[in-house]
Amino acid sequence: MEAAGYEKEVEVAVRVVQMACSLCQKVQESLVRSPPDLITSKDDRSPVTVADWGVQATVSWVLSQSFGSGNTSIVAEEDDQTLSSKDATVLLESVVNTVNSCLSEAPKYGFRAPEKELETCEVLEAIRSCNSTGGSKGRFWVLDPVDGTLGFVRGDQYAIALALIEDGEVILGILGCPNYPMKKEWLNYHQRYYRLMSNLSPPTFGSWHKGCVMYARKGSGKAWMQPLVHDVGELDLHNNARVVRVSSVSDPACATFCEPVEKANSSHSFTAGLAQSVGVRKQPLRVYSMVKYAAIARGDAEIFMKFARAGYKEKIWDHAAGVVIIQEAGGVVTDAGGRPLDFSKGIYLEGLDRGIIACSGALLHEKIIKAVDASWDSSNL
Numbered sequence: 001m002e003a004a005g006y007e008k009e010v011e012v013a014v015r016v017v018q019m020a021c022s023l024c025q026k027v028q029e030s031l032v033r034s035p036p037d038l039i040t041s042k043d044d045r046s047p048v049t050v051a052d053w054g055v056q057a058t059v060s061w062v063l064s065q066s067f068g069s070g071n072t073s074i075v076a077e078e079d080d081q082t083l084s085s086k087d088a089t090v091l092l093e094s095v096v097n098t099v100n101s102c103l104s105e106a107p108k109y110g111f112r113a114p115e116k117e118l119e120t121c122e123v124l125e126a127i128r129s130c131n132s133t134g135g136s137k138g139r140f141w142v143l144d145p146v147d148g149t150l151g152f153v154r155g156d157q158y159a160i161a162l163a164l165i166e167d168g169e170v171i172l173g174i175l176g177c178p179n180y181p182m183k184k185e186w187l188n189y190h191q192r193y194y195r196l197m198s199n200l201s202p203p204t205f206g207s208w209h210k211g212c213v214m215y216a217r218k219g220s221g222k223a224w225m226q227p228l229v230h231d232v233g234e235l236d237l238h239n240n241a242r243v244v245r246v247s248s249v250s251d252p253a254c255a256t257f258c259e260p261v262e263k264a265n266s267s268h269s270f271t272a273g274l275a276q277s278v279g280v281r282k283q284p285l286r287v288y289s290m291v292k293y294a295a296i297a298r299g300d301a302e303i304f305m306k307f308a309r310a311g312y313k314e315k316i317w318d319h320a321a322g323v324v325i326i327q328e329a330g331g332v333v334t335d336a337g338g339r340p341l342d343f344s345k346g347i348y349l350e351g352l353d354r355g356i357i358a359c360s361g362a363l364l365h366e367k368i369i370k371a372v373d374a375s376w377d378s379s380n381l
């Protein structure tokens with residue numbers, strides 16, 4: 001990434017996301033092998049795991065160390081409520097161990113490890129301190145420690161998403177995609193491999209570069225991708241990252257659209273109607289997490305649509321990193337009314353018109369927006 005400010009922020013953020021990817025790979029490996037007292041449910045019945053809390057604590061601790069705790073404001077998905085309750089001692093112990101094991105490897109990622117292992121109260125404090133509520137003034141980080149937790153617990157795709165917002169604008173976005181290989185052709189190999197995982201214990205697990213980290217700075221006109229790394233020598237952003245670009249396909253007949261796996265998160269029937277009306281012929285690519293944004297940014301798919309049920313309010317951590325990466329890779333992201341997503345109104349994307357549409361180019365985007373208008377009134381959304 002060329003020198004134009006935010007060098008330290010980019011370096012630190014990419015490296016801490018790399019570190020978080022490694023944490024998640026280890027937890028996912030243990031979940032797939034021996035399910036699961038490391039998973040629990042939140043009040044809305046969505047899953048949360050040792051990895052969600054572990055990543056949040058680790059990223060919070062590293063950002064505070066790197067920029068000073070007084071200068072580090074973080075909006076993040078998880079809180080410490082469940083973990084602090086009396087009957088969560090085993091879970092909490094597991095989170096603390098996971099965080100300490102991850103931080104002991106900090107030097108591999110160019111950070112200083114803590115002088116001694118973090119105490120339970122320090123881990124809880126690191127999680128709790130991510131309590132910014134965002135807004136239109138000043139600087140804050142936005143973190144989704146594990147996006148697509150459902151995919152994560154199912155041994156499938158998930159992402160670690162970190163963004164920096166200043167005065168309501170997303171300035172940096174980093175997406176760690178531990179199961180999304182540098183080349184999409186490697187995906188099949190990976191999926192076959194994972195299905196076998198519960199019976200096999202391959203000695204090389206974790207040592208092959210089966211994931212990637214993507215990142216972009218607003219206004220740079222470039223988005224980058226780096227393989228997952230396991231040593232400080234491989235971290236060099238100049239030598240070990242390559243520019244990614246959106247697809248040049250603009251004919252809907254040749255385009256692929258992606259959407260959430262779960263019908264509960266986005267109406268599959270509505271998007272199927274839209275796809276048909278604009279002439280998209282291929283089957284939708286249903287992928288967990290912000291890996292969908294990564295897929296558009298690097299040209300593996302052309303369209304991403306999400307239409308949540310009425311009343312659901314999208315959260316900023318589910319989109320901030322992905323939006324800037326797609327935009328800098330040459331794509332377009334708006335709500336269904338064609339307006340930019342507004343990250344300046346707190347933790348929710350307030351005022352979002354119906355749904356989210358991300359496309360590799362303006363032509364496809366315009367077609368989808370028109371199709372939404374044409375079919376919205378007869379939809380049940």
Ligand SMILES: Nc1ncnc2c1ncn2[C@@H]1O[C@H](COP(=O)(O)OS(=O)(=O)O)[C@@H](OP(=O)(O)O)[C@H]1O
Nearest residue numbers: 146147148149260261262264265287288289308312
């Ligand atoms: N009802 C409803 N509608 C829409 N969106 C919801 C809903 N409930 C949750 N969420 C948020 O969706 C995030 C996961 O989105 P995905 O695109 O990965 O969905 S899916 O799992 O592929 O179906 C998921 O992110 P994580 O919690 O980080 O996994 C949630 O923030």
Ligand SMILES: [Mg+2]
Nearest residue numbers: 046047077149
């Ligand atoms: Mg969640």
Ligand SMILES: [Mg+2]
Nearest residue numbers: 144147148318
């Ligand atoms: Mg999420």
Ligand SMILES: [Mg+2]
Nearest residue numbers: 077144146147
């Ligand atoms: Mg999450």
